[in-house]
Amino acid sequence: MKRILAIVGESELIQAAVTLVVYAAHAAVIGLSLLPSIYLLSFAKRTFLADGSPLHVVAFSVACGLAVFLYFITGTIVMSLLIRIISLGMKAGRYPMYSFTMVRWLIYSGIYHLAGKTILDYLPMSFLGILFFRIMGARIGKNVSLNTWFLNDAYLMEISDNVVIGGKSDISCHTFEKGFLLLQSVKIGANTLIGQQCYVSPGVTIGNNCVIGQYSFIRKNKIIPDNSVIAALGGLPIREITRLEKGSAESDNDGAA
Numbered sequence: 001m002k003r004i005l006a007i008v009g010e011s012e013l014i015q016a017a018v019t020l021v022v023y024a025a026h027a028a029v030i031g032l033s034l035l036p037s038i039y040l041l042s043f044a045k046r047t048f049l050a051d052g053s054p055l056h057v058v059a060f061s062v063a064c065g066l067a068v069f070l071y072f073i074t075g076t077i078v079m080s081l082l083i084r085i086i087s088l089g090m091k092a093g094r095y096p097m098y099s100f101t102m103v104r105w106l107i108y109s110g111i112y113h114l115a116g117k118t119i120l121d122y123l124p125m126s127f128l129g130i131l132f133f134r135i136m137g138a139r140i141g142k143n144v145s146l147n148t149w150f151l152n153d154a155y156l157m158e159i160s161d162n163v164v165i166g167g168k169s170d171i172s173c174h175t176f177e178k179g180f181l182l183l184q185s186v187k188i189g190a191n192t193l194i195g196q197q198c199y200v201s202p203g204v205t206i207g208n209n210c211v212i213g214q215y216s217f218i219r220k221n222k223i224i225p226d227n228s229v230i231a232a233l234g235g236l237p238i239r240e241i242t243r244l245e246k247g248s249a250e251s252d253n254d255g256a257a
Helices: 002-010 012-048 054-087 100-118 127-136 238-256
Strands: 093-096 157-159 170-172 174-177 180-183 186-188
Touching: 012 054, 012 100, 054 100, 054 127, 093 100, 100 180, 170 186
Parallel strands: 157 186
Antiparallel strands: 093 180, 174 180
């Protein structure tokens, strides 16, 4: 299998052919998700556009809007289920670029971004977003508010009760380093607030009752203790940030001693 994948990776022609097949499969996923909406539009066309009366045209327009809403619902269920099936058995770990796991990851990531761009981006803070990620396999507690759809590899996430994640924040369970795909879990404790446009790296554990300020960057494998308040360092030179981080680390060591 590795040899076959290596040959695919080295041939631009084969890559192009495989890409077209994958895109065709993604198009079929959209078509499957649209199926109930197409049935609704077909029924509305037969019912309301026969005589062309203004009232019937208005009714058909309303049916078109309902078809879009229906796609949001069916697409949420269909795409999240497919992602869940494709990702079954994929655990945290380190996987070579030319591996079956990498292929599966690329396929379900494509479906995930289709859902994000065509459904989840239009439904922030909705029950459909929570439903989508729960079907994917994310462990999400009660009273969680998601104002973002950037929960990458959500089946590796644990989000406890009363968590708020702000707009366009990116919680990621993967990174790509030195030819390897790294998958690591992310845990977010209860009553924690993550502000807008934050980035939480793979392997991070955030404790209970924490506040992660907007635009903050949480590095890989970082453990944030309970009741922490994290603020982004905006507009500071790298040397100054390094000095502050070094001072913070020295203070932590002194406290531990």
